[in-house]
Amino acid sequence: MSMTRREFARLLGMAGAAGVLPATGFAAKKQPTDLYEVPNSGNVRLLHMTDCHAQLMPVYFREPNVNLGIGQAYGQAPHLVGDKLLNHFGIASGTLEAHAFSYLNFGEAAGRYGKVGGFAHLKTLVKRLRQSYGSENTLLLDGGDTWQGSGTSFKTRGMDMVKATNELGVDYMTGHWEFTYHQEEILNNVKAFNGEFLANNIFVTEDALFDGADEYIYDEDSGHVFKPYSIREIGGARIAVIGQAFPRTKIANPARFIPDWTFDIYDSEMQELVDKVRAEEKVDAVIVISHNGMDVDLAMASRVSGIDVILGGHTHDGMPQPTTVKNKAGQTLVCNVGSNGKFLGVMDLDIRNGKVQGYNYRLMPVFSEILPADAGMAKLIEDIRAPHMDWLSEELALADEVMFRRGNFNGTFDQLICNALMDVNNAQISLSPGFRWGTTVLEGQKITMEHVLDQTCLTYPETYVRPMKGSELKLILEDVADNIFNPEPYLQSGGDMVRVGGFDYICDPLQPIGKRITEMTLDNGERIDANKTYTVSGWATVGAKSDGPIIWDVVAEHLRDKQVARIEKLNTPILKNVADNPGIAGYDKLS
Amino acid sequence: MSMNRRSVVKAIAAGGALVGASVLMPRIAMAAWTTKAFEAEDQATAMNELLGGAAEESAEVTLKAPDIAENGAVVPVTVRSSMAGVESMSIFVENNPNPLVAEFMIPAGTDADVSTRLRMGKTSKVTAVVKANGKLYSASKEVKVTIGGCGG
Numbered sequence: 001m002s003m004t005r006r007e008f009a010r011l012l013g014m015a016g017a018a019g020v021l022p023a024t025g026f027a028a029k030k031q032p033t034d035l036y037e038v039p040n041s042g043n044v045r046l047l048h049m050t051d052c053h054a055q056l057m058p059v060y061f062r063e064p065n066v067n068l069g070i071g072q073a074y075g076q077a078p079h080l081v082g083d084k085l086l087n088h089f090g091i092a093s094g095t096l097e098a099h100a101f102s103y104l105n106f107g108e109a110a111g112r113y114g115k116v117g118g119f120a121h122l123k124t125l126v127k128r129l130r131q132s133y134g135s136e137n138t139l140l141l142d143g144g145d146t147w148q149g150s151g152t153s154f155k156t157r158g159m160d161m162v163k164a165t166n167e168l169g170v171d172y173m174t175g176h177w178e179f180t181y182h183q184e185e186i187l188n189n190v191k192a193f194n195g196e197f198l199a200n201n202i203f204v205t206e207d208a209l210f211d212g213a214d215e216y217i218y219d220e221d222s223g224h225v226f227k228p229y230s231i232r233e234i235g236g237a238r239i240a241v242i243g244q245a246f247p248r249t250k251i252a253n254p255a256r257f258i259p260d261w262t263f264d265i266y267d268s269e270m271q272e273l274v275d276k277v278r279a280e281e282k283v284d285a286v287i288v289i290s291h292n293g294m295d296v297d298l299a300m301a302s303r304v305s306g307i308d309v310i311l312g313g314h315t316h317d318g319m320p321q322p323t324t325v326k327n328k329a330g331q332t333l334v335c336n337v338g339s340n341g342k343f344l345g346v347m348d349l350d351i352r353n354g355k356v357q358g359y360n361y362r363l364m365p366v367f368s369e370i371l372p373a374d375a376g377m378a379k380l381i382e383d384i385r386a387p388h389m390d391w392l393s394e395e396l397a398l399a400d401e402v403m404f405r406r407g408n409f410n411g412t413f414d415q416l417i418c419n420a421l422m423d424v425n426n427a428q429i430s431l432s433p434g435f436r437w438g439t440t441v442l443e444g445q446k447i448t449m450e451h452v453l454d455q456t457c458l459t460y461p462e463t464y465v466r467p468m469k470g471s472e473l474k475l476i477l478e479d480v481a482d483n484i485f486n487p488e489p490y491l492q493s494g495g496d497m498v499r500v501g502g503f504d505y506i507c508d509p510l511q512p513i514g515k516r517i518t519e520m521t522l523d524n525g526e527r528i529d530a531n532k533t534y535t536v537s538g539w540a541t542v543g544a545k546s547d548g549p550i551i552w553d554v555v556a557e558h559l560r561d562k563q564v565a566r567i568e569k570l571n572t573p574i575l576k577n578v579a580d581n582p583g584i585a586g587y588d589k590l591s
Numbered sequence: 592m593s594m595n596r597r598s599v600v601k602a603i604a605a606g607g608a609l610v611g612a613s614v615l616m617p618r619i620a621m622a623a624w625t626t627k628a629f630e631a632e633d634q635a636t637a638m639n640e641l642l643g644g645a646a647e648e649s650a651e652v653t654l655k656a657p658d659i660a661e662n663g664a665v666v667p668v669t670v671r672s673s674m675a676g677v678e679s680m681s682i683f684v685e686n687n688p689n690p691l692v693a694e695f696m697i698p699a700g701t702d703a704d705v706s707t708r709l710r711m712g713k714t715s716k717v718t719a720v721v722k723a724n725g726k727l728y729s730a731s732k733e734v735k736v737t738i739g740g741c742g743g
Contacts, residue, residue, distance in 0.1 A: 250661040251739045264657050433740065479738045490658045491735055513714075542740035 035370060036125055037132070041348045041360045043235035045138040046287065047129055048345035049122070049170075050313030050337050051437070052142075053149025053177070054161050056381045058118035058368035059439040059454070060110050061340045063318060064407035065103045068583040070509055071487025075582045078294045078317030078336055082585035089320040100342070100365035101318055103586070107402045107443055117341025117366050119164050119381060120373035125344055125366055126168060127374065133348075137235035141289045142170045143313030143337075144245070147189065148177035149437050151392050151453040152384050157185050159192065160384045166194045167380050172230065174199050176246030176291045176314060179258050180459045186258070187216060190226070198243025198289065200228035200273055201266055208260030225261050229277060237284045237351035240277040242307075244270075244290040244300075246314060248493045254460050254542045265296065265490060267303050274306040284351045287311065293494035294336040298325055305329035308356045309347060312336045314494050316406065316436040318343050320363050337363055340439060392450040396559035399445050400566040405438035405455060408484065409507075409572045410499045413438060413455055416565055417551070418501025420558030425465045425548060427537035428522070429473070429503055434480065434496030447565055449556060456539075456551045463539040463548035471530040474517055477505065482513040500571050503528060506591070508576035523569065629691050634683050637691040638720065641681060646720045646727035649674075654719040654730040663736040665708040668717060670695075676724040677703035686715035711736050 069079025080088050082102050091097050099109035100116070130138045146165060147158030158181055165173070172195055178186060190197045203223040204213045214220045218227050229242040247265040250258065277283050285308045290297055293314040301310055305328040318338030325332045337345040343363050350358040385392065405411040410418070414432055421430035438455040441447050476498065483493040497507075505520040520528035528534070539551040548554075559565055574589045584590075628641035638645060655669040670680045680703060681694040687710070695705045703721065711717075711734060718731040 248659065251659060251737060253740075255662065262661060264661070476738065483737065488658075493659075493737075540740065 036128060036364060038129065038346055038348070038362055038364075039360075040133055042350035042358065043137060044237055044239065044285075044349045044351055045129070045133045045235075046309070046311065046345075046347040046349065047126060047138060047140045048143070048289075048311045048335060048337050048347065049140070049341070049343075050143030050291075050311075051145040051316055051339035052117070052119075052341040053145055053339060053437040053454075054147060054153035054158075055117055055150060055341045055439065055454070056119045056152070056160070056164055056384065058115035058121060059340055059342075060115055060442055061117070061338075061342050062106045062110075062402065062404040062406060062440040063101065063103045063338075065586045066408040066584050067317075068408055068485070068509055068578055068581055070485045073295055073487075073489075077319050077321075077323050078315065079581075079583040081583055084582040084585065091320065096367075097320075097365070100367075101320055106404075106440075110440070110442055113367060114369040116368060118368045118373070119168060119341065120378040121368045121371040122341055122344065122366050123168055123374035123377040124371045125364065129344075129346060130169075139171045139232070139234065139241070140169055141241070141287075141311055142173035142195075143289055143311060144173055144175035144291045145177045145313065145339075145437070146173065146175075148180055148459070149454065149457060151388055151450060151457055154453070154457045154459070155388060156384070157181050158189050162189050162192045163380060163384070164377070166192075167377050170195045172196050172198055172241050172243065172289055174243035174245045174289050174291050176249055177253070177458075179245075179249050179261075180253050182257050183260060196230050197226050198228065198230060198241065199226040199245040200224070200242050200270065201247055201263060202226055202245050203262050204260055205262050211260075213260050228273065231277070231281050231283065235351065237349075238282060239285045239287060239351070240281060240283040242270075242273060242277075242286065242288045244288055244292055246291040246293075246494075247296075252493050252495065252542070256544075257459070265292065265300065267300065270300070271304045271306070274304060278306055284354050285309075285349065285356050290314075293489075293492070294319070294334065295489040295492060296494070297334045297336070298323060299489040301325035301332035301334050302327050305332075307332045309333045309349070309359075310335065311345065311347070313339075316340075318363060318365075322347075322361055333359065333361075335361070335363075339437060342366060392448065392453070394449040394556075395446040396449060396452065396556055397447050397563050397565045399441045399443055399447050400564055401443050403441040403447065403451075403565065405440075406436055406496075408434075408496050410570055411438075412567050412570070413441070414499035415501065415567050415570050416559070417455065417555055418499055418571065420555040421463065421537040421539070421551075422501050423558050423561075424554045425463060425537040427465050427502070427535045429468075429534050429536045430501035431476070431536060431538035432499040432501070433540050434484075434498050436494075436496060447559060449552070452552050452555045452559070456555060458540060460540055460542070460545065461550045461552065462541070462546040463537060463551050463554055464541060464546035465535060465537045465548060467533045468536040469530065470520065470528040470532050470534065473528065473534065473536065474520060474530065477517045477520075478513055481507065481509070481516045485509040485516065486513070502571070504571055505573045506576060507573040510577045523571075625694065628694075630689060631691065632689060634685045634690040634718070637683060637689070641691060641694060642679075642720060642722060642727055644727060646718075646729035648730065649721075649728035650730075652719055652721045652728050652730035654717065654732050656717050656732050656734050658733075659735045659737060660711060663711045663713075666711050666717075666734060666736075667706065667708055668719075669704070669706040670719040670721070670730075671705075672703045672721045672723070672728070674703070674721065674723045674728070677721055678725075679722045680705055681720045681722075682707070682709065683718045683720070684709055684711055684715050685718065686713055687711065
């Protein structure tokens, strides 16, 4: 039911005249034919993508209706949803832009405006934005989470995405899920990548150095595994690009794949590095391509001074404008550009007389039906996918409603996964990680194996079933809740709350660890007892490899059996003390 | 300094070619009177047994530790002080069953700069105490130990 490109353009043209689209917002400011034309300004154009999670093809992606900000983050970007987000950024509701940036009216609007992203369409947009500006004055930066998230990236160990980003022309990247392959595979991929892979915050461990890691690391004296920064003369300016990989990689993901490397946030070292490149390399601007997550980037920007722009990712926040953070040396712009190939950030910088004088920023939604596919990229994608099409294209069940993940608590697709774990693995309770990747399926669409892989495909996909005490279960929930609701950003890890099946609970995000989760109650109404043992199934264990079947096979088996994917009950918690939070909307379990 | 990083690491492993490398083995030098301190189950007792009192917070004690431990079994910690007359540096983990982790004796003329790894069972305040000219100075930091992953 989606429109063709011509119909779409016609609709936009008519809408402007007929008043269907209000006369504000970017869709209304321009003629439909120049939706993607950005007036040139400044002398350096940075194109920024992040967290595409290996989505080579166009997808649907629903933005969250729950993205709570606690403490200083209350009511601040990126912790705004729905109308609150639109009002904050001056976006008129009911527009194409409102659809791109918010969850509002998602199913219907997605049906009208069609899919987003897809590397062939993204390539067309990148090419246009480079050529219109003068390609030599542009850079394309990728914040990472590029090599994981699809069946083909899994099968090729991320190499399909290395090829795709080479074809796209990525100049610099950093990483997070890139580190869920084995060390040697990562190094191979980095070698095959035409751009530069930057990370100032990944060091080799001393044990590994002793065991010969000095043979492959970037700098034996500093211990940097990868090049920490790069200098580029561009548009008459000299700029530094620093890479900041996800600092919690070895906590959030299996440490066993990357035993020799260690990650963290090092504010004082970052400050020294910024001061050094400014003093010794005589740069006019310092750019950080970061995978910290937006809250951590905002905090880092306030603690470290001298960075002009942080191009951020990880938390999948599609923010229409950067946040300006004041610090000792002036200010830092912090951007975050969403996920799954849905957006491309365009930052035009005016760099003169040794400093950034001004900027113009646009976050462009990549609507696949408006942007024609680039032939070269389309061919590459077809070649990558061809050997796996039988696997990817199997239709498993009909979606009875919009199936999505993104949000602080269970999305509908998460509930499907939790139900599948209980059903197939024969468990009372199920747990599923609060990842922020995973695409959306519309009501009435067939859920394919590819959709299931979009939600589950990682390199440690084994499921488990094990007895767990009520007290252990609570400990897990408390620990994960603290990873998102701790008011100190450096103590957050950037994921959403663990998804649960088979029981409900009450959550008060404002409490400290140990006190947020109460009244865990099984679906049959029985209160979970701290000392009683329950059968729990889950997947994606980081400590050691589990021995159960692969998660996508579990979900597929469940869906094949059901034929219609229907959510009878969503195990989302009752939330306390957040009813007035601008980071929640359309959520009825509030107390 | 002409020695590269690898040679330094190898030199340490090979048995202390560096001045001050002996401070890396605190327990060997442990005298009988420290047993009570190492076996104490609360921090105040341990500190009292070892150092004879409590310490006052000082900006001249630098404690470097991660906000979140990558691995609770080996949490890297560095203690430094530029104060004159440093005699010893000790490290305490409040929520460990035995809070006193290590005491490093600093011989006169040695840089007061030690790094070690701690084992931590759960989130805790980590405290470094520097004894200089008979007085006790400290710095503390909370280190979070998490179960990791995303709970799945």
